Amino acid sequence: MSENDLPSEGRPVxxxxxVNGENVGPLEEPEFLELLTSGKLSRSTKVWSRELGPVWRRVYEVDRLIDMLHEADEEAKAEKEANRPPRHVAPSLAWIMVFAPVISALGALMLGGIIPAAAEDFRVYLLPAYFLMAYPVVCACFHRIDSKALKASYEESVKVGIVLFLLIPPAYFLLRKNIAKNQHFILPLLSFAVYPTPFLIYWAAF
Known part of the structure; x- marks a missing residue:
């Protein structure tokens, strides 16, 4: 900020x-700043005050005004952020994730149905491999989507989430509840009930 932009000691600016060649004023600084922040005056408007000396300047040439506009913008952003309603991850995502074991098991069965095996015995031995592949892949995809959604809304996600989601899904949903407050309380219990379904599906199919 240049010395010419500084207000005189004890004197209001x-x-x-x-406007259209006509001089308008004088305006107290808060009133003048309101015109600038509301957009009624542009940054190319010619302005003058005693502190600028004899020369009229455009708003963007006056350091003092640019600094005040920047401060006003920051205050407006902070107020908007404070008044913004809390963001939430869509609850439907968690409900779908609970059924990841079922989805992966059904996907493994579909893949197993099209295995080009020469004998039924070979298909029976190869199908478990599809279960072992389908479950981690499905879980990894769901976890990636959920982790990005949590970070976007709450700026954090479940620590070691992929490990928990793969091995102890109920624990994952318990920790997730601490972050996503809108998650339904029944999801950890439902996850516990759904977790063994791939074994039941495999047993029923064979």
Whole structure:
């Protein structure tokens, strides 16, 4: 900020501005700043105050005004952020994730149905491999989507989430509840009940 932009000691700053060649003012600084922040005056408007000396300047040439506009913008952003309603991850995502074991098991069965095996025995031995592959892949995809959604809304996600989601899904949903407050309380219990379904599906199919 240049010395010419500084207000005189103990003297309020009053501003003039030009509109269609006409001088308007004087305005107290808060009133003048309101015109700038509301967009009624642009940054190319010619302005003058006693502190600027004899020369009229455009708003963007006055360091003092640019600094005040920047501060006003930051205050407006902070107020908007404070008044913004809390963001939440869509609850449907967690409900779908609970059924990841079922989805992966059904996917493994579909893949097993199209295995080009020469004998039924070979298909029976190869199908468990599909279960072992399908479950981690499905879980990894769901976890990636959920982790990005949590970070976008709450700026954090479940620590070691992929490990918990793969091995102890109920624990994952318990920890997730601490982050996503809108998660339904029954999901950890439902996850506990759903977890063994791939074994039941495999047993029923064979």
């Amino acid at each position: 009053r501003w003039f501005y030009k």
